[in-house]
Amino acid sequence: MSTFILSKTQRSKPLLLCNGLNYTIDKTTDDKIYWKYEFARTLKCKGRVHTNSLNTIISHETNNHNHLGNAVSSEIRIFEEKIRDRTINYNESTQTIIDNCLTNLSDSTVLFCIYFGLFFFVSILLVSIQ
Incomplete structure (x- = not known):
């Protein structure tokens, strides 16, 4: 799986940086955190990442991006x-x-x-x- 860095947005919300792409939290459950690409709405991007609840392991990564990472x-x-x-x-x-x-x-x-x-x-x- 990919390596990632946890950061914060300008509003101090969690931000996951992975492969030149930035993700914000979409939803959380007891054992998983679901992340969506930060411009999912404006770019209509379907790229998603799932991590465990401790944000230590990426358990799932979809590469349905309609753009390149930077x-x-x-x-x-x-x-x-x-x-x-x-x-x-x-x-x-x-x-x-x-x-x-x-x-x-x-x-x-x-x-x-x-x-x-x-x-x-x-x-x-x-x-x-x-």
């Missing part, structure tokens, strides 16, 4: 989460927060962020939070 997108989500966490929990300057969160980012993600001006928007986000 590893850079998942990496940017983790980057944004780190920035939110450091902004709330540490008393650091904007530049220090960005520098600390940039560690371990792949070159392709950094280039993507520079190309699309993400760092500019992140610094605006940080100033508004601080």
